[in-house]
Amino acid sequence: MTGPLFDITVAVARIAVFFAFCFGLVVVMTWVERKGAAYIQDRRGPNRADIFGIRAWGLFHPLADALKFLFKEDFIPDNAHRLFYQMAPMFSLAPAILGIAVIPFGPDVTVMGRTVALQIADLNVGILYLFAVSGMTVYGVVLGGWASGSKYPLLGGLRSSAQMLSYEVSMGLSLIGIFMVFESVRMSQIVAGQGGLLFGVVPKWGVLVQPLGFILFLVAQYAEANRTPFDMPESESELVAGYHTEYASFKFSMFMMAEYLHMVVGAAVVATLFFGGWQFPYLGDAGFLFPGGFAVAMPPALVLLLRIGAFVAKVLFFAWLYVWVRWTVPRFRYDQVMRLGWKVMLPLSLLNIFVTGLTLLLLKK
Amino acid sequence: MAGFLATVDFSNPYFAVLVLLVIALAMSVGFVLLSQALGPKRYDRIKYGVYECGVDPITPAAVRVSVKFYLVAILFILFDLETTFLYPWAVLFRSLGWFGFIEMAVFVGILLVGLVYAWKKGALEWQ
Numbered sequence: 001m002t003g004p005l006f007d008i009t010v011a012v013a014r015i016a017v018f019f020a021f022c023f024g025l026v027v028v029m030t031w032v033e034r035k036g037a038a039y040i041q042d043r044r045g046p047n048r049a050d051i052f053g054i055r056a057w058g059l060f061h062p063l064a065d066a067l068k069f070l071f072k073e074d075f076i077p078d079n080a081h082r083l084f085y086q087m088a089p090m091f092s093l094a095p096a097i098l099g100i101a102v103i104p105f106g107p108d109v110t111v112m113g114r115t116v117a118l119q120i121a122d123l124n125v126g127i128l129y130l131f132a133v134s135g136m137t138v139y140g141v142v143l144g145g146w147a148s149g150s151k152y153p154l155l156g157g158l159r160s161s162a163q164m165l166s167y168e169v170s171m172g173l174s175l176i177g178i179f180m181v182f183e184s185v186r187m188s189q190i191v192a193g194q195g196g197l198l199f200g201v202v203p204k205w206g207v208l209v210q211p212l213g214f215i216l217f218l219v220a221q222y223a224e225a226n227r228t229p230f231d232m233p234e235s236e237s238e239l240v241a242g243y244h245t246e247y248a249s250f251k252f253s254m255f256m257m258a259e260y261l262h263m264v265v266g267a268a269v270v271a272t273l274f275f276g277g278w279q280f281p282y283l284g285d286a287g288f289l290f291p292g293g294f295a296v297a298m299p300p301a302l303v304l305l306l307r308i309g310a311f312v313a314k315v316l317f318f319a320w321l322y323v324w325v326r327w328t329v330p331r332f333r334y335d336q337v338m339r340l341g342w343k344v345m346l347p348l349s350l351l352n353i354f355v356t357g358l359t360l361l362l363l364k365k
Numbered sequence: 366m367a368g369f370l371a372t373v374d375f376s377n378p379y380f381a382v383l384v385l386l387v388i389a390l391a392m393s394v395g396f397v398l399l400s401q402a403l404g405p406k407r408y409d410r411i412k413y414g415v416y417e418c419g420v421d422p423i424t425p426a427a428v429r430v431s432v433k434f435y436l437v438a439i440l441f442i443l444f445d446l447e448t449t450f451l452y453p454w455a456v457l458f459r460s461l462g463w464f465g466f467i468e469m470a471v472f473v474g475i476l477l478v479g480l481v482y483a484w485k486k487g488a489l490e491w492q
Contacts, residue, residue, distance in 0.1 A: 007375035015385055074404040078413045090393035097389035101382050120385060121378035128452065129382075150415045162434035165441040172448035179455035245416055250400030254393070335490070338437075342489045346444070346480065350473060353451070357458065357466050364459070 006114065014120050021312075022100050025319065026260040027062045033323050034061070040327040066253070074249035079149030088147055089247070089254035092140030096261035098133045102126050103268045104188050106278050106308045118278075118308070119188060126187040127179075130269065131172060134224065137258065138164045141226075141243050144255070148246035156242030159334065160226060166341035167223035167230075173349035174216035177356040178273055181209050191277035201291050203281045206274035212352045214274045216345055221270065223341070225262045228326040230337055267318035271311065278311040436488050447476050 031046070035058060038045025046058035076082055106118030123129050138161055145157015179185055182193035190206070198204040207214045223230040244255045271277060282290050283306060287298035298306075332340070374380075454461070454469055461468075483489060 004370070004373070004375050007380075011375065011381040011384060015381060015388070019385075019388070070400060070403050072400075072404050073406065074400045075406075075413060077415065079415050086397055090390075090397060093396070094386075094389040094393045097392065098382070098385055101385050121381040123378050123382070152416070158434060162437045165434075165437055169441060169444040169448060172445065173451070176448075176451050176455045179452065180458040183456055183459060185452065185456060249404055250396050253400075254396055338489065342440070342480075343484065350477065353455075353473075354470070357469075360458065361463060361466060364462075 006112070010111070010116055011120075014116075014118070018100055018103070018105055018120055019097075021105070022261065022264050025264045025315070026257060029260050029263060029319055029323075030062045030065065030256070031059060032320065033326070034058075036320070036323040037327050040324075069250045069253040072249040074251065077149060077246050080246065081147040081149065084143050084147035085246075086251075088140050088144035089251045089258075090140075091143055092137060092258040093254045093261075095133045095136035095140075096258040096265070099130055099261070099265040100268075101133075102129055102187050103265065103272060104191055104277055105268075105311050106304065109304060117188060122186070122188050124186050126185045126190075127175060127269075127273075128185055130265075131168075134262070134265075135168065137262070140255075140258065144247065145243035148243075150246050152245045153243045156245070160243060163230065163337060163341070164224055164226075166338060167220045167345070170216060170341060170345035170349050171220035171224060173346070174213045174220060174352065175273065176349075176353050177210045177213040178206050180353070180356050180360060181206075187272055187277075191272060191279060194276040195279050197291065203276060203279065205276045205279075210274070210352070210356070212348065213356075214270075216349050216352065217274070218270060219340075220345065221266045222322070222325065223337070225259065225266055225322075227259075227263070227322055229329040229332050231331060263322050264315070264319060267315045267322070268311075270318050271314035275314050276310075277314075278307040280306050280310040283307065283310075440483060440488070443476070443479065447473070 035045040037043075046061040047055055049055070049058060049060040049064045051060055076085055101120045102123055104117065104119040104122070108115050108117050110116070141160045141164070142157045145153040145155075145160070148154070178190065182190045184190055184193070194203065194205050196204045198208055202208060222228075244252055247255065282288050283303060285300070285303065287303065288294075288296040450472070451469070454465060458465060
């Protein structure tokens with residue numbers, strides 16, 4: 001294969017693989033959310049949909065949901081702004097899809113004598129790209145709330161604009177400690193930096209060098225993804241369904257897809273920045289090497305599989321954590337959300353930067 | 366066209382972002398058009414009206430509401446700009462040493478005074 005053709009094939013193949021993984025996880029997550037909720041509340045959960053009598057624990061429900069949404073009546077309320085009402089779900093879904101580009105899902109591999117990074121786009125601005133793209137989501141929510149021409153969506157849209165803006169500040173600040181430690185905003189370099197050992201014993205994962213940063217980032221992520229305990233924009237017991245009250249059919253489903261895609265990307269980002277991404281503890285390029293000097297040699301293919309498996313396992317865990325938290329923690333009141341954002345998270349993330357800087361400088365000697 | 370394509374470097378990561386952007390736009394627009402084409406269309410005045418839990422709406426939705434969040438937006442711009450300034454500083458932190466640390470402490474300190482002021486003025490309170 002010649003140069004440009006090889007490059008195009010690689011680009012398309014990486015997108016196809018990771019896109020399929022993320023979307024597959026979105027579909028599975030809608031099922032996990034309902035099934036997990038059911039088991040946490042001591043119910044059975046969805047188990048009726050079947051194909052030729054095979055029920056598979058309700059795994060076909062997402063498929064049935066998608067078909068149902070597609071063939072529902074798609075209407076534009078008389079009161080709505082026709083163009084913006086149609087654009088809002090697009091503004092929600094498109095940035096969510098773009099967010100998957102900078103997640104490294106595996107180490108560099110050699111294909112036909114060329115080094116290929118297992119990452120859709122290894123951008124040098126890495127995490128900044130992610131912030132830029134995910135910041136666009138707020139347009140979808142506000143536009144959807146305003147264009148519906150109804151009161152509940154309007155209130156939901158207003159609430160979410162303030163909430164997402166407030167937590168975006170803490171989200172950005174909570175990561176600065178990570179950049180100071182690993183000296184890069186490039187995702188692949190942050191993962192590579194987490195391959196070493198701390199004090200020669202434990203893996204140098206972001207969560208161990210930045211414990212406060214991790215907690216702040218996780219909380220800010222839940223607020224950004226509008227998940228319980230921060231699901232103010234939707235809060236079904238107060239605002240019916242918040243900004244998407246007036247949406248039906250597949251447009252409603254697009255808002256849902258965007259939310260779940262944000263969860264998947266969020267889980268992948270937490271795994272990448274704070275839990276070593278594709279790094280497997282004590283696994284080097286040639287096999288396991290434990291602190292005591294005990295080594296196990298392994299073929300490169302097995303090492304690659306273990307590393308990708310480690311990444312997938314971490315993402316699955318943090319995706320499940322979203323569901324777990326949702327059905328464990330009650331929703332905050334709105335003033336509590338804003339107080340937490342501005343009066344607790346912001347000062348704490350500044351403190352985190354200060355302490356990180358001081359520690360780094362004192363250790364440098 | 367062929368001459369232009371020969372000059373393009375397809376291994377540039379932004380080429381992959383462009384491909385993903387095309388996919389994202391095609392999917393978002395495609396889904397909206399698809400659901401519009403497939404579903405039934407039966408007009409009903411009540412159904413196409415504003416959703417107010419079954420009650421006839423009293424006032425139009427386009428009422429003027431006090432957007433308290435305006436203040437939040439201003440604070441957001443301030444602190445997000447601060448974050449943007451901190452990013453390059455954080456990456457270069459080790460080579461800047463104590464000088465960079467104290468410089469940034471002064472900068473963040475000035476912004477902290479602003480936060481304390483907004484706090485004392487009650488800009489962060491919600492009724």
